Amino acid sequence: MSSAVRIAPSILSADFARLGEEVRAIDEAGCDWIHVDVMDGHFVPNITIGPAVVKALRRHSAKPFDVHLMISPVDNYVKDFADAGADIISFHPEAGPHAHRTVQLIKSLGKMAGVVLNPATPAKMLDYLIDDVDLVLVMSVNPGFGGQSFISSQLRKIEAIRKMIEKTGRDIRLEVDGGITTETAPLAISAGADTLVAGTATFKGGPDQYAANIRALRGE
Numbered sequence: 001m002s003s004a005v006r007i008a009p010s011i012l013s014a015d016f017a018r019l020g021e022e023v024r025a026i027d028e029a030g031c032d033w034i035h036v037d038v039m040d041g042h043f044v045p046n047i048t049i050g051p052a053v054v055k056a057l058r059r060h061s062a063k064p065f066d067v068h069l070m071i072s073p074v075d076n077y078v079k080d081f082a083d084a085g086a087d088i089i090s091f092h093p094e095a096g097p098h099a100h101r102t103v104q105l106i107k108s109l110g111k112m113a114g115v116v117l118n119p120a121t122p123a124k125m126l127d128y129l130i131d132d133v134d135l136v137l138v139m140s141v142n143p144g145f146g147g148q149s150f151i152s153s154q155l156r157k158i159e160a161i162r163k164m165i166e167k168t169g170r171d172i173r174l175e176v177d178g179g180i181t182t183e184t185a186p187l188a189i190s191a192g193a194d195t196l197v198a199g200t201a202t203f204k205g206g207p208d209q210y211a212a213n214i215r216a217l218r219g220e
Helices: 016-028 051-058 075-084 099-108 154-168 185-191 207-218
Strands: 006-009 034-039 065-070 088-091 112-117 135-139 173-177 195-198
Touching: 006 034, 006 173, 006 207, 016 034, 016 051, 016 207, 034 051, 051 065, 051 075, 065 075, 065 112, 075 088, 075 099, 088 099, 088 135, 099 112, 135 154, 154 173, 154 185, 185 195, 195 207
Parallel strands: 006 195, 034 065, 065 088, 088 112, 112 135, 135 173, 173 195
Antiparallel strands: none
């Protein structure tokens, strides 16, 4: 596997009592992005963190903050997360009601805009968005909790989206999140992913293991 594959550790799997230290540790361990899962207990069955925590973490790393909003309605909070220090803001079309408008809002704030597809959401959802987004995130588990198993049917979706991206000729990142391990990472990459979100697989073993975990996910 190429070292060009980006690894974006999900801080959902970090020690929440020492999040700042954890962010610094994965930064120093060689991650590419910091993935922040934002859940509202409404759009998904879990509650995590808000803009204030993102803002507090911002000073702990200069790496891009990849903020995945699992909240509805989403538009009301986009600016708050942009102001808190997000570099990439991704949302689910179902959190709408107007996905194209949400993309425009994110980009108007100078941020990269991503659209997230749940396991049951078809690649076709991107037909009228692909020309405007900077990132597509394929969920290979149902969103809400870490530690779930990879849903293999999503590999076909990753392949289909990679073809869509190539047709645009644009530099659109294709990210995969959910059940990423040293076993599933090569499958996602072979299907066309260039960025992997990994929570459990990155944070297992404690800070001394983070660098080795990240290298293993890259296949190095």
